[in-house]
Amino acid sequence: MEQYDAAGTSYSRTASGPKENPRVRWKRPLNTRLGFTYKSTPIIAEGRVYAVDQELLCVDAIDGTQIFRADRSYPAPPAVITAQAYRSPTLAFATQSGAEGLHPTGGRSFAGIHFGSTRWQASLDNTVYFFGGGQQQIPPVAADGTVLVTALNDLLAIDASSGDIRWHGTGGEARPAVRDNTVYVPSFSKGVIRYNLETGSAMSSIGTSSFRPLSVAAAPDCLVIGTDRGLAGANYDGSTRWQYKPSGLDRDYGAVAVAEDVAYAGFRGDDQNWLVAIDIADGSERWRSKMAPEQEPQFAPPTVADGVVYVPTEDDGLVAIDAATGDTRWRFTEGDQRLPWSPAAVVSETLYAVGNGHLYALEET
Numbered sequence: 001m002e003q004y005d006a007a008g009t010s011y012s013r014t015a016s017g018p019k020e021n022p023r024v025r026w027k028r029p030l031n032t033r034l035g036f037t038y039k040s041t042p043i044i045a046e047g048r049v050y051a052v053d054q055e056l057l058c059v060d061a062i063d064g065t066q067i068f069r070a071d072r073s074y075p076a077p078p079a080v081i082t083a084q085a086y087r088s089p090t091l092a093f094a095t096q097s098g099a100e101g102l103h104p105t106g107g108r109s110f111a112g113i114h115f116g117s118t119r120w121q122a123s124l125d126n127t128v129y130f131f132g133g134g135q136q137q138i139p140p141v142a143a144d145g146t147v148l149v150t151a152l153n154d155l156l157a158i159d160a161s162s163g164d165i166r167w168h169g170t171g172g173e174a175r176p177a178v179r180d181n182t183v184y185v186p187s188f189s190k191g192v193i194r195y196n197l198e199t200g201s202a203m204s205s206i207g208t209s210s211f212r213p214l215s216v217a218a219a220p221d222c223l224v225i226g227t228d229r230g231l232a233g234a235n236y237d238g239s240t241r242w243q244y245k246p247s248g249l250d251r252d253y254g255a256v257a258v259a260e261d262v263a264y265a266g267f268r269g270d271d272q273n274w275l276v277a278i279d280i281a282d283g284s285e286r287w288r289s290k291m292a293p294e295q296e297p298q299f300a301p302p303t304v305a306d307g308v309v310y311v312p313t314e315d316d317g318l319v320a321i322d323a324a325t326g327d328t329r330w331r332f333t334e335g336d337q338r339l340p341w342s343p344a345a346v347v348s349e350t351l352y353a354v355g356n357g358h359l360y361a362l363e364e365t
Contacts, residue, residue: 120163167200
């Protein structure tokens with residue numbers, strides 16, 4: 001799923017992507033929206049890569065061989081979840097009214113037409129999804145046989161086997177994070193709302209008095225919250241650990257990556273964007289990298305793997321930053337166009353990303 005795990009850390013703990021000299025292992029064309037619009041993160045599961053935009057493309061992760069291509073437009077990537085009712089996992093996509101579950105290989109094919117691709121549909125009437133203040137669906141989250149979908153003022157918990165809505169609560173305005181059977185949902189007006197994953201029972205909220213949450217990542221030791229002022233660290237008992245409010249920098253709705261007790265987030269300055277590393281023990285700043293994260297930080301969450309932070313940028317394609325120092329390791333783009341890249345997905349020793357109208361697999365030279 002997007003941001004790797006249910007906790008939303010954007011940290012690939014067992015992978016190691018290209019560190020010094022990336023090269024293209026393969027690339028496949030993908031029908032993407034024109035202009036400066038967000039590109040969804042590729043999703044990798046069971047040796048397959050799923051890329052979405054104006055279409056749904058599924059290819060083999062090793063050599064890029066096409067498995068299926070569907071004329072279905074999805075503004076957000078799926079969550080891949082195992083369900084008891086099926087032998088194979090289910091692709092769960094957010095929709096305008098809820099979610100739908102699809103067969104992972106496109107169902108059965110006859111004369112070029114796919115059948116049986118849809119396994120279930122879940123719907124809550126009069127629901128409008130949004131992300132970062134715009135009409136964009138928020139990626140679903142998979143956790144323990146449940147698909148979590150956020151909607152304006154609603155969080156839906158959907159059974160991954162049947163598509164039944166198990167429970168729903170209020171306050172869903174951004175991607176939820178899950179840790180230890182608790183769902184954390186950012187709400188600008190209500191704080192970080194907490195729900196029991198199994199029952200949907202609500203617990204006390206975190207925040208609102210000193211900061212307003214825009215995103216959340218559930219790190220092992222604390223919550224890292226993107227706020228209207230910067231970042232905040234909150235203990236799991238609800239107390240605030242620290243707040244980071246840098247002078248001269250603004251924070252938007254962007255997701256925060258957390259790896260090895262350090263948070264990585266994009267900030268906007270008067271004439272320059274920055275990637276900033278913050279120690280989550282006390283909120284102290286470790287470094288700033290002047291490498292121009294994409295103009296809209298909420299559309300360019302960083303990814304961390306084996307000491308490298310991968311960030312889509314405004315003009316330089318995909319950039320690899322040393323996680324310890326903030327130094328630039330490499331920049332990758334192709335062609336003369338300077339269009340947005342998706343956040344990276346790093347699995348094993350390969351990095352997957354969408355850019356310049358293609359799905360790429362990059363590896364070390």
